[in-house]
Amino acid sequence: MKELLKFKIAFAIVGVLTIALIVGVVLQAGSAKQDKQTTQAATDIAVKLNDYTSQHQVIPSSLKSIGVKDSPSTITYHKLSSTRYKFCASYRSDSTNVHVPQIAPRYGYVDDIGGLENATSSSWLIIPTDHKSGESCQTIKPLAEPPTSATANPNVDNYVAAKCGRTYGNAWSALKVTAIQQARTDASAKITVLTYPTDTTYEVDSQAKIFDVNCNEQKLSDLLNGQYVTLYFGNDGTNIVMITKDS
């Protein structure tokens, strides 16, 4: 049966190549499974994060604070400021469509360079179903920065600020105080003001000054609920560095 030998050799070669292909696919199966779990977990977390930031108008300090207890190690979350956070997911392999399309700019997206950080901010965290291997990050800014002094009432802000001899970054005037929390050993003071759709709480810097309309220095405890104030934000746009009572 020498005639069959050449066919047997040919089939042996094709068989070895097929076995190599099978081994490769089986080895990839673990990565694909982990990536699928990562995508599923990231999608679930994204829903919770979007809901939380939309309802509370606050960036959660951690995923645990929004009820995510068992997030996989391939997902990381960092609160960058009171208005932004960074969400990263690590994938072990490319998904089916490696040319990840850019979603509409107002939504989050993963860049199609692959494995690189995407610095684009968007309002909502959206997890694309397609990804490249490596870490894909999104910086999300679901909350608006406090209005700048240009959008605030200039007659009040500038007058009082100048009168008190202080400089400031941004200010937001005519805010109704709804709650005051004094500083504790483990937490800085906080002031809550009436905003839409829910109240907003800001941290008050330990060095922050508080003045009445005549530029007399006040204490935080002098502020009462229902009092209208102007809040002055530091350069990072988060901490309150000065509070003045509106008239």
Add this chain to the structure above:
Amino acid sequence: MDSNFPKQASEEASSLEFASRVSETRPVPVVKVLSPYGVEYIFLTLTLFVAAGALMGVLLLLVNGKFGFDLLSFPTAVLAVTVPTFAGLFLHLKKLELRMPSLRLDASKRFSTQTTQIVSFAVSLFTLIGFVFAIFAKLGGQGTVSIGKAALDALAVLVVSGGVLAYYWRDEHKNR
């Protein structure tokens, strides 16, 4: 003129009329069956088509740098089943052909091999047409795929379809 003409013509007319009546009322069944080994050749051809399609798919994915699990798992599953099946059937039928040389001229076998040749020729032909069209499109500034990539894609298909065509062409012409 033949004196029997009227009688003969009458008999023929009668016979035709009868045949016509019979064909109207009782259609003659025509059953085409495969030869005893014909079914195995059909199995072989079917397995070959499926395996060749999967092999082309894998080659196209690999030359395009797509190694993802989602993409490779199905053609790999197809190859895992069809390669040993095809090898077993092919070697089995080859042994039979060596034992019974008349099997090489078996009508069912030749139907299978000729069908394979026609299909593989058509695939090769349209692949070449596609490749030439891709070159024209690129020259006209319309193509999105580079000529090198189009050439690799065409080569991946032609290696399989051309290989199948070449083997069966040679095998068919050895029978003469």
